[in-house]
Structures are given as C-alpha cells and as structure tokens.
Amino acid sequence: MPILSVAFPEEAGLEDLDMYVCVCEAATEEHVQQCISAGARTAKHVALGCGAGRGRGCGMCRDRIKSMIEQHYATVVECEAEPISA
Numbered sequence: 001m002p003i004l005s006v007a008f009p010e011e012a013g014l015e016d017l018d019m020y021v022c023v024c025e026a027a028t029e030e031h032v033q034q035c036i037s038a039g040a041r042t043a044k045h046v047a048l049g050c051g052a053g054r055g056r057g058c059g060m061c062r063d064r065i066k067s068m069i070e071q072h073y074a075t076v077v078e079c080e081a082e083p084i085s086a
C-alpha cells in the first residue's frame with residue numbers, strides 16, 4: 001500500500017501550493033504578500049486590501065500577518081542600506 005508523504009512538498013509536486021494565512025477570509029500568503037508589496041504597512045492595511053485578519057474573523061492570523069509585514073520591510077531596509085559602489 002503506497003504511503004503519501006508530504007515531508008518534502010517539492011517531491012510530491014506540491015511546491016506550488018499556496019498556504020492560507022487567514023482561513024476566515026480565505027486569504028493566502030500570496031494575497032497578503034501582494035498587499036504588502038503594494039504598500040500595506042500594518043495589519044489593518046492588509047485587512048483593507050485583501051480581507052486577511054478582518055475584524056469579523058477570529059484574529060488568529062494577525063501575528064502571522066504582522067510577521068510578514070516586518071519581514072518584508074526588514075528586507076527592504078536591508079536592500080536600501082546597501083552602499084552603491086561607483
């Protein structure tokens with residue numbers, strides 16, 4: 001009997017699956033990342049943009065959304081801090 005293993009999603013052909021960040025609003029990582037890339041700087045901005053973490057939901061996703069925002073802007077700041085060599 002075959003056993004399905006998803007320990008390595010790429011081996012199972014699952015690498016293109018997008019994880020849900022907010023189950024209540026069916027918002028995926030891609031949805032949230034698009035909001036952040038478009039300029040969302042707070043969880044409220046993301047909620048307005050794609051619904052993730054909206055007030056009527058449970059709120060379980062807000063820490064993840066805040067983490068994604070922090071990670072995005074930390075990366076942007078790191079990139080901006082690179083000196084330009086002539």
Ligand code: FES
Pocket residue numbers: 021022023024025052053054056057058059060061062
């Ligand atoms: S999981 Fe996002 S509001 Fe419930």
